[in-house]
Amino acid sequence: MDSPETRGASAQPRSKTPLSRETVLAKALELVDSDGVDALTMRRLGQELGRDPMSLYRYAENRAALLDGVTELVLDDLCIEPEDPDWKEQLRTIAHNLRLLALRHPNLVPLLVTRPLSTPLGLRPLGTLRPLEQILSLLIAAGFKPSDALHVYRAYYGFLYGHILNELQEFIVDPEENEALLRLGLHRLPPKEFPRLRALAPALAEYDGLNELDQGITILLSGLETQLSLKANRS
Amino acid sequence: MDSPETRGASAQPRSKTPLSRETVLAKALELVDSDGVDALTMRRLGQELGRDPMSLYRYAENRAALLDGVTELVLDDLCIEPEDPDWKEQLRTIAHNLRLLALRHPNLVPLLVTRPLSTPLGLRPLGTLRPLEQILSLLIAAGFKPSDALHVYRAYYGFLYGHILNELQEFIVDPEENEALLRLGLHRLPPKEFPRLRALAPALAEYDGLNELDQGITILLSGLETQLSLKANRS
DNA sequence: GGGTAAAGTCTACATTGTAGATAAGGCAGT
DNA sequence: ACTGCCTTATCTACAATGTAGACTTTACCC
Known part of the structure; x- marks a missing residue:
């Protein structure tokens, strides 16, 4: 045929x-x-x-490797300036860019966050490790001592990934009927058990991912700065 | 046979x-x-x-539903006290418990973080929504106005998920040969391209997930508190 | 008994990843 | 032009998977 x-x-x-x-x-x-x-x-x-x-x-080599290749491919779109003297601003724009990247490839996000779980750090595709390396550079250049840079990186990237997961969860349906469907879904919930959630339907509908991310980053960065701070290298 | x-x-x-x-x-x-x-x-x-x-x-209904059932099952182990007057402390222990739960079922974590991505919020298994509802209750009882409670929840849970993903990534091999294998893995990396990462091998090996989580939560909570604060309800 | 509903089983099929053998094209040297 | 060789692509085949649909077994009530 x-x-x-x-x-x-x-x-x-x-x-x-x-x-x-x-x-x-x-x-x-x-x-x-x-x-x-x-x-x-x-x-x-x-x-x-x-x-x-x-x-x-x-x-x-096989299907899994192919998927790895794809994630590597999109991560290459994320460009980082390890020389930027304003590290906080740089981290902020990286966050924005990674967020956009995730919104552009939502179907890939499960892979992005999940593949590393099944591959020991040293054996990952180089493309996936490059951001880590570059951000470490950025932080060290900014005055953090290396081990603190690692801490900052972890908190930062952790929050970033978490945010992306959060945002994508609430975005699944297209924004047009978003609210309607969302309410519909929530309506299904037993009112006695889920009063708060149901009452928040409108707030859930007008989610502003960019702001949410931005404020989180602000909080986290200033917190990290004062906690670890650059003092170790200042004396 | x-x-x-x-x-x-x-x-x-x-x-x-x-x-x-x-x-x-x-x-x-x-x-x-x-x-x-x-x-x-x-x-x-x-x-x-x-x-x-x-x-x-x-x-x-099918395999996917079965997986959903499993995640629901383990999430039921996470108990939350929405009445706890010390909301920060409660959030901290929830974080610790969720972390332990993830460490106890590492193979399930991909599902935990990924399934919600393919199911609109309102249609998820009720067991998965209960933590959300309860944490909202906790925050509202603590004096946050509902929409702020939602913000806090998002930042908090986002960070939590991010941390768990981070921690599990570095834990894959059993702690005995952890360091050796890790170095081995890192040794594979081209030195010119990944100097920072390679230099941090020892620091990577002695990762203390509990501390990392705890400090992150501290920063985040105090940040959120001062930013949103309870002022909205105080006047 | 006889009937009814639930619980479990059997058979069958379309789809998947991938091993292993086989071909098809390009390019060297003689 | 013929021969050999290496890269690239194809063919065939197989075992494993999820699941539909028909059937059988079991338990129980009147």
């Missing part, structure tokens, strides 16, 4: 350009973005590229 | 007690804890219970 003309819905004129890790990952990302992580099957991706599924194994 | 005597490695004498959602979920949790989420297949769970895999569908 499949004539040799029947190709995947994709570009390649026939079987020509020799494919490359970049193209594979790019298409994979595209797929994840549009249809979710589960839609990224070897067969589907192969079809999308107009190639046999098996050819993919030349560019990634 | 399978005599009728050959049962799953499990308890049930033969096919006797009529099974129940609780037993199913309990075994499922056991399985996840010991062998990871991927090991929880319908067939394996069925075998573990000495029943046909298909029987499970009486107690959960």
Whole structure:
């Protein structure tokens, strides 16, 4: 039933350009973005590229590695200036950028936060470790002693990831019917057990992720600064 | 090759007690804890219970629902005192308890943080929403106006989730060879690109999650308190 | 008994990741 | 032009998975 003309819905004129890790990952990302992580099957991706599924194994050891590759790919979009003298401001913009990145690839967020859990730090794709390294540089250049820099990084990135998870949870439905659906969902809850939550429906509907993030960062950074502070290097 | 005597490695004498959602979920949790989420297949769970895999569908709509059930199950272990007059202390102990819970079920953490992403708030298992409701109660009782309570909750829980993700990342290998393996892993990194990270190997090895969490919570709570504060209700 | 509902089982199928053997193209050297 | 070789891609095949749908067993009530 499949004539040799029947190709995947994709570009390649026939079987020509020799494919490359970049193209594979790019298409994979595209797929994840549009249809979710589960839609990224070897067969589907192969079809999308107009190639046999098996050819993919030349560019990634297996499906898991392919997913790692995708997360690495998007993390490369996150640029960090380790030389920025205003470290607080730099951390703030990194936070904003990471947030935007997550909003641009919501389907990828589960992978972003979850993959590291199954790979010891030293064995992760280099692209995923680069932000860590650069932020450490930033903090050390700002005067923190290395071990304190690590603390700051952890609190900072922890909060950042937490925020992203939070924000995406409340964003699932498209903002148009967001409120309606949300109320509908909440309406299902037993009123005696969930009075607070139900009463907060309007507040939940007008969630402002950027502000929320920003204020959190402010609090955290000033707190960290006074607690650890740069004093260790100042004497 | 399978005599009728050959049962799953499990308890049930033969096919006797009529099974129940609780037993199913309990075994499922056991399985996840010991062998990871991927090991929880319908067939394996069925075998573990000495029943046909298909029987499970009486107690959960499908595999996803089963996983939801498991997360709900463990979250029920998290007890919260919404009446506690010392709200900061209460939030701190909740944090500690959630952390312990995560350390007790590390394989479940990906689910814990990820499932909510694919289910609109109102449609989640009630067990997963209860902590939210109770913490809101706690904060409102403490004098926060409801919308501020929501802010506090978000910052707090966001940070908490972020911390847990952080801590579990660095814990994967057993603490014995932790340091060795870690160094090994880090040694793989190109020195020119990752000098900070490599230099921090020792610091990474002696990570104290409890402290890290505790200090973060302190900072966050005092920050939130002064920023929003209870002033709205004080006048 | 006979009937009814619940609990459990059997069979079957479509989909998945991926091993292993096989081909198809390009490019060297002679 | 032929031969060998290496990279890239394909084909075939298999075991494992979730789950639909029909069936069987069990318990119990009148």
